[in-house]
Amino acid sequence: MGRITVDDLKKIKEKHQATFKLREGGNRAKVTVHMGTCGIAAGARAVMDALIDEMAAKEVKDVILTTSGCAGFCVKEPMATVEIVGEAPVKYCSLNADKMRKVLNEHVIGGNVVEEYALVVGSETSY
Amino acid sequence: MVNYRANLMICGGTGCIAMGGLDLKDALEQELKGKGLDNEYRVVITGCNGFCAEGPILTAYPEGIFYKKLTPDNVPFLVEEHFLKGRPVEKLMYKEPEKKHAVPAMKDIPFFNLQVLRALRNKGLIDPESIDEYIARDGYLGAAKALMEMTPEEICETMTESGLRGLGGAGFPTGRKWASCAGYPSDEKYILCNGDEGDPGAFMDRSIMEADPHVVLEGMIIGGKAIGARQGYIYVRAEYPLAVKRLRIAIKQAREYGLLGENILGSGYSLDIEPYLGAGAFVCGESTALMYSIEGRRGMPRLTPPRSTEAGLWGKPTVLNNVETLANVPQIILKGAEWFRVLGTEKSPGTKVFALTGSINNIGLIEVPMGMPLRKVIYDIGGGVPKGRKFKAVQLGGPSGGCIPESLLDTPVTFEDITETGAIVGSGGMVVMDDGNCMVSVSKFFLDFTADESCGKCTPCRIGTQVMLDKLIDITEGRGKEGDIETLVDMSYDIIDGSLCGLGQSAPNPVLTTIKYFEEEYRSHIEEGWCKAGVCKELVTFYIDEDCKGCGACKRVCPSDAIWGEKKIAHHIEQEKCVKCRSCFARCKFGNVRTGPASLREELIKKQAVEA
Ligand SMILES: Cc1cc2nc3c(=O)[nH]c(=O)nc-3n(C[C@H](O)[C@H](O)[C@H](O)COP(=O)(O)O)c2cc1C
Numbered sequence: 001m002g003r004i005t006v007d008d009l010k011k012i013k014e015k016h017q018a019t020f021k022l023r024e025g026g027n028r029a030k031v032t033v034h035m036g037t038c039g040i041a042a043g044a045r046a047v048m049d050a051l052i053d054e055m056a057a058k059e060v061k062d063v064i065l066t067t068s069g070c071a072g073f074c075v076k077e078p079m080a081t082v083e084i085v086g087e088a089p090v091k092y093c094s095l096n097a098d099k100m101r102k103v104l105n106e107h108v109i110g111g112n113v114v115e116e117y118a119l120v121v122g123s124e125t126s127y
Numbered sequence: 128m129v130n131y132r133a134n135l136m137i138c139g140g141t142g143c144i145a146m147g148g149l150d151l152k153d154a155l156e157q158e159l160k161g162k163g164l165d166n167e168y169r170v171v172i173t174g175c176n177g178f179c180a181e182g183p184i185l186t187a188y189p190e191g192i193f194y195k196k197l198t199p200d201n202v203p204f205l206v207e208e209h210f211l212k213g214r215p216v217e218k219l220m221y222k223e224p225e226k227k228h229a230v231p232a233m234k235d236i237p238f239f240n241l242q243v244l245r246a247l248r249n250k251g252l253i254d255p256e257s258i259d260e261y262i263a264r265d266g267y268l269g270a271a272k273a274l275m276e277m278t279p280e281e282i283c284e285t286m287t288e289s290g291l292r293g294l295g296g297a298g299f300p301t302g303r304k305w306a307s308c309a310g311y312p313s314d315e316k317y318i319l320c321n322g323d324e325g326d327p328g329a330f331m332d333r334s335i336m337e338a339d340p341h342v343v344l345e346g347m348i349i350g351g352k353a354i355g356a357r358q359g360y361i362y363v364r365a366e367y368p369l370a371v372k373r374l375r376i377a378i379k380q381a382r383e384y385g386l387l388g389e390n391i392l393g394s395g396y397s398l399d400i401e402p403y404l405g406a407g408a409f410v411c412g413e414s415t416a417l418m419y420s421i422e423g424r425r426g427m428p429r430l431t432p433p434r435s436t437e438a439g440l441w442g443k444p445t446v447l448n449n450v451e452t453l454a455n456v457p458q459i460i461l462k463g464a465e466w467f468r469v470l471g472t473e474k475s476p477g478t479k480v481f482a483l484t485g486s487i488n489n490i491g492l493i494e495v496p497m498g499m500p501l502r503k504v505i506y507d508i509g510g511g512v513p514k515g516r517k518f519k520a521v522q523l524g525g526p527s528g529g530c531i532p533e534s535l536l537d538t539p540v541t542f543e544d545i546t547e548t549g550a551i552v553g554s555g556g557m558v559v560m561d562d563g564n565c566m567v568s569v570s571k572f573f574l575d576f577t578a579d580e581s582c583g584k585c586t587p588c589r590i591g592t593q594v595m596l597d598k599l600i601d602i603t604e605g606r607g608k609e610g611d612i613e614t615l616v617d618m619s620y621d622i623i624d625g626s627l628c629g630l631g632q633s634a635p636n637p638v639l640t641t642i643k644y645f646e647e648e649y650r651s652h653i654e655e656g657w658c659k660a661g662v663c664k665e666l667v668t669f670y671i672d673e674d675c676k677g678c679g680a681c682k683r684v685c686p687s688d689a690i691w692g693e694k695k696i697a698h699h700i701e702q703e704k705c706v707k708c709r710s711c712f713a714r715c716k717f718g719n720v721r722t723g724p725a726s727l728r729e730e731l732i733k734k735q736a737v738e739a
Contacts, residue, residue: 002383002384002385004384004386004392005393006392006393009262009267009271009392012259012262012263013265013266013268015259016259016260016262016263017145032252034251036334036337036338037333037337040369067254067255068250068252068253068254068255069250069251069255069337069338070250070334070337070338071250071251072242072247072491072492073238073489074490074492075489075490076491079251081251085180087180088142088177088178088180088232089142112228115228115229118228118230119230120231120233120239121177121231121232121233122140122175122176122179122232122233123140123141123142123175123179123233124141124175124233124239124242124244125139125140125172125175125233125239125242125243126139126140126245126248127144127149127172127243127469
């Protein structure tokens with residue numbers, strides 16, 4: 001896409017809001033690995049790699065895998081957020097490759113929150 | 128004060144707000160008012176329940192009834208039925224599903240439920256390398272509004288009305304700064320972003336640049352239009368490689384979309400932005416030094432006036448704003464000055480981001496409404512100091528700030544109230560210290576930093592900070608003298624009065640505040656030869672008291688085999704072997720390892736010799 005207009009801005013907003021809310025595109029879930037400096041320093045890359053490999057191995061195709069910045073709770077990094085369509089986001093903390101694989105298999109694929117690694121459910125307040 | 132009969136809680140979670148939570152709030156308030164119920168029902172925004180998929184969620188207390196997927200259209204019926212006639216509306220209700228798991232919701236965890244995200248609203252939510260995701264969260268709509276619908280005067284007015292103050296340290300009103308610069312006609316002007324972030328312990332600006340780089344660009348576009356700049360620079364330290372990388376990607380994407388460059392969005396306004404990498408000198412965060420640095424000169428401050436808004440970069444009218452300040456701008460333009468003022472206090476509206484660190488359980492990056500008492504920030508959000516330690520002080524504002532003691536923890540976080548204590552809000556570094564911290568050493572640490580970072584241009588700062596540092600070193604190494612405290616205070620005021628820039632003018636703050644609140648600690652160093660926190664090696668003797676249960680933990684951590692004693696019987700430290708590493712002191716959970724003055728060592732050696 002080249003130069004855009006104000007109308008285009010609104011179109012992009014609508015289109016991507018849909019993916020944000022996972023309403024369109026046939027995706028079932030989204031996993032966000034928090035990769036700010038703190039997350040990376042704590043080992044977020046290994047977590048990300050494990051996730052990519054495990055998703056390939058299990059041939060998971062309907063899950064969006066993405067990265068984002070620091071989740072704010074630096075002392076509990078590496079963190080990841082799992083969002084299943086129609087459910088509240090769950091934040092996992094103090095992850096490593098093994099824990100991430102388990103979260104993928106049990107929560108993202110199996111539908112059961114991995115309580116022992118989960119920190120909190122929901123989204124932050126912003127108004 | 129009005130006594131409300133009931134509270135209507137609208138979920139303020141990102142999900143519910145995106146689904147129209149704020150429109151719902153407006154509609155509800157209006158309808159209640161129309162029905163004359165606004166004195167009985169209060170509408171409040173709360174933390175997230177975790178029912179995000181059903182949002183916007185409204186919880187009506189005292190009954191605790193959940194309503195789901197509400198729109199402004201539902202409001203008249205809901206108000207009429209439930210709040211006027213007292214008949215809860217079944218078809219709009221949400222039955223809380225049986226909890227499948229035991230994970231707490233955001234609203235039940237103070238770390239999350241006391242925070243409100245504005246500058247950090249996209250944190251952890253969007254892919255920082257995707258401009259489309261930024262746009263999906265209302266990105267560039269503020270810029271579009273400013274460019275297409277507002278005059279420069281209107282932008283400055285909105286900013287002034289919002290009351291936004293510079294969050295980089297000085298708290299100068301942003302609208303006034305912009306209006307001042309707009310008032311100097313020139314065909315060349317500059318809008319700059321200060322991402323230098325030189326305070327030790329601070330990482331707010333880095334995090335914003337890493338997590339949400341486009342918000343910085345958008346803030347600069349709006350500011351640029353307000354003052355009439357055609358070029359902008361982001362001054363960011365080279366030690367922030369991830370921030371630099373993401374800013375560069377963001378700039379490239381914005382240029383491709385025509386959101387930077389010529390004729391942005393067809394508005395006729397043009398602005399380009401480039402990152403400028405600083406080498407990491409603290410003084411280069413000072414506005415005039417920063418501008419010299421961009422010009423390729425040595426980063427040294429100059430005398431003001433003229434102010435930068437009149438003659439800044441290359442001698443042209445220039446506005447410099449901090450990263451966090453700029454991150455607030457787009458939403459203010461989009462939602463209005465009134466919206467911004469909903470949070471915070473009259474003189475310090477809005478929120479402040481803090482980098483919470485030190486001796487505290489929840490280390491992290493937080494954003495709270497201005498006016499929240501320090502105690503709430505430290506204990507409720509921060510979770511207090513780790514077990515077994517005792518709170519001693521909180522350091523705010525880094526090398527330019529000061530230490531606030533326990534007795535002042537009810538101070539609300541506002542520019543005025545914090546300044547009153549002798550500290551400053553500063554850029555937002557918040558370092559919590561416990562009873563294991565020696566306050567003289569803390570002020571030595573900061574003075575060491577400022578003496579090192581002083582650019583050397585003016586004498587009071589160059590020589591003054593060094594002389595003060597030498598005195599502090601003397602005190603911590605047992606060479607303190609009667610009168611040193613008075614000399615330190617005296618010199619502090621001379622340096623504050625005589626220095627050219629903010630670095631020297633604020634460098635003595637850590638010393639002044641620690642003397643103000645912890646003078647007895649300086650005195651015990653000088654007069655008793657005793658650093659009670661056990662930090663200054665020359666001024667401490669470690670020993671184990673008689674209540675020791677002999678658990679052996681201290682013995683195991685001692686690197687020099689200086690501790691002996693049978694299991695379950697009080698242990699002892701062999702003074703001649705002790706290297707004062709402090710490991711046993713930090714290790715003992717029961718407080719049985721104690722500190723005494725340096726002179727105690729000889730006594731103990733004699734006593735041990737007799738006993739042997
Ligand atoms: C020694 C010194 C260092 C400073 N470092 C920074 C810094 O790292 N970041 C920053 O935003 N402001 C810093 N400032 C404050 C700036 O001079 C200036 O007030 C600020 O960038 C203006 O932006 P604001 O009004 O948006 O806060 C520093 C000031 C001094 C005196």
